[in-house]
Amino acid sequence: MNSIWTDEKVEILKARRAEGLSCGVIAAEFGISRNAVIGKCTRLGIVGRALDPSTGRVKVRPPHARHTNLLIGPKSQGREIIELPIEPPQCEPVLFIDTRLDDCRWPVEGEGATMLCCGAQSIIGSSWCTYHRRKASAR
Numbered sequence: 001m002n003s004i005w006t007d008e009k010v011e012i013l014k015a016r017r018a019e020g021l022s023c024g025v026i027a028a029e030f031g032i033s034r035n036a037v038i039g040k041c042t043r044l045g046i047v048g049r050a051l052d053p054s055t056g057r058v059k060v061r062p063p064h065a066r067h068t069n070l071l072i073g074p075k076s077q078g079r080e081i082i083e084l085p086i087e088p089p090q091c092e093p094v095l096f097i098d099t100r101l102d103d104c105r106w107p108v109e110g111e112g113a114t115m116l117c118c119g120a121q122s123i124i125g126s127s128w129c130t131y132h133r134r135k136a137s138a139r
Contacts, residue, residue: 004032005040013037017046088131094119106132 005013009030016026023037030037041047093108093116104118105127120129128136 004030004036010040010044013040014044014046017041086131089118089120089129091118091120093117104129104132106135 013026016029023041024034027034027037089104094103096105096107096115096117097113099105099117099119102122104120104122106118106129108116108118110116118129118132120131122129123133126133
């Protein structure tokens with residue numbers, strides 16, 4: 001079985017990683033998968049992430065835009081603190097099959113076709129209301 005990793009390619013790989021290129025960019029250059037490059041780097045002991053050539057620091061991607069409204073953190077990090085309710089929502093449970101896209105789907109009682117869900121207004125991008133989202137993350 002012939003290896004795709006010739007001595008020449010290994011040297012190029014080491015040089016490209018030292019330049020700060022990502023495994024994806026190197027993989028595209030070689031015409032192989034990103035995972036093949038990551039695996040070879042691991043076996044060679046080349047660890048770490050690609051560096052930004054302008055700063056010399058690890059490249060960090062910003063969070064997805066759809067998640068930014070759900071972040072909770074200190075104001076010193078530039079995030080707004082979201083106060084979540086402590087009391088459970090006061091609403092009528094809804095059959096799971098009858099829930100709408102913006103209804104909380106937290107199971108309240110029953111199973112299968114007769115399962116009742118919370119039914120309160122859910123958070124954008126979540127299947128749960130703020131109360132049940134907090135309850136789930138506290139576990």
